[in-house]
């Protein structure tokens with residue numbers, strides 16, 4: 001286990017080595033007691049987190065805020081472009097420079113790929129990418145891996161199905177990249193032909209020894225997987241709403257399909273109709289636990305980056 005976390009910014013999971021991931025997961029499990037018992041520690045007392053959310057968010061923003069508050073820090077920020085001076089014509093660069101003056105780290109969500117990277121190049125405080133368009137969502141991946149490890153005990157050797165909108169879903173892009181760092185993992189990529197995993201991500205997978213297979217139907221793989229990772233169709237990223245309407249509801253997981261299977265169901269949320277409500281009160285449902293795990297994992301991220309990079 002490494003002693004010092006190398007990265008100053010969390011922009012893409014592709015910047016991580018396995019030991020960097022393990023460092024954060026290990027820190028998160030040490031902080032889990034505080035998160036679970038609704039307690040606080042004073043690790044980040046007096047520190048301020050800047051939240052720049054140009055795109056909607058519920059879980060990511062709220063869990064970053066909760067994480068910061070459980071470490072005795074404070075939060076500032078905005079929750080949409082409309083509520084910031086960007087709506088008056090201020091540049092993202094100026095907005096970020098101003099936030100740098102107020103905060104010890106920045107969390108950015110934006111509909112354009114590459115915005116977090118751009119900001120990390122012009123500010124001195126750590127920058128965390130909380131989702132950039134259809135690009136990456138690295139902190140979601142860290143909490144996904146934390147959940148898999150906690151629920152199943154390991155990540156090595158697992159068979160994981162990524163289901164739904166693999167084209168526009170940033171969570172599955174980051175997760176695929178991260179799974180390449182583990183041993184003997186097999187990924188099933190389950191999507192309608194129109195929403196296949198982008199070539200760029202497949203190319204990343206091809207550069208490693210990870211095994212993957214593209215399939216059309218959940219039925220073909222459901223008996224062979226440890227994890228069903230379900231995602232919503234990303235309506236807001238379709239250029240033509242009719243294309244969305246044709247694909248909508250393409251995959252729906254229900255209780256009957258899962259009966260007798262030895263697997264867990266995960267979802268980054270929000271869910272639209274991909275997982276039937278009848279799965280919620282079964283042992284398969286790990287999506288709400290997954291959302292709760294965001295707090296210790298984001299506590300670990302904030303503690304590590306802010307303590308390693310004092311202003």
Ligand code: NCD
Pocket residue numbers: 059060131137140170171231232268269270
């Ligand atoms: C995801 C996102 O924003 O990419 N949500 C999240 O952060 N938990 C998934 C989604 O919006 O479908």
